[in-house]
Amino acid sequence: MDENILEAALAVLRRDWSILSPRIRTAEHDVSTDHRHLNLRLHYPALRDAEATVEELVRTITLFLTPFSLPRKQVDDVYASVKMAPISECHQAMSRLDQEARSLFIRARKSSVFAHLAGGS
Secondary structure (H helix, E strand, O other), X not given: OOHXXXXXXXXXXXXOOHHHOXXXXXXXXXXXXXXXOOEEEEEEEOEEOOEEOHHHHHHHHHHHHHHHHOOHHHHHHHHHHOOOOOHHHHHHHHHHHHHHHHHHHHHHHHHHHHHHHOOOO
């Protein structure tokens, strides 16, 4: 595995994800199997009045859509290119990144739905 890819993956894991903690809960349970390293972890939307707070969760995770959907190099290149640019150019560049990420995410979702309907996995 390329060291840069490993470093990037570890950096993502070390990020401060506390912004998600009010919206995502975790239930952990020890499971008795032949596999001693197995740990069951369930992530689920937080509840309010016995209803999932999905709308709030969606609003929160959309903040992470661009770095999740687009290659890290592409995002880093845009950030580097707008460091000294006027605010209007920064806003346009960031908006284009967000739009591209949303478009890619929506296309991937539609593609997976169509594949499922067509009998694919």
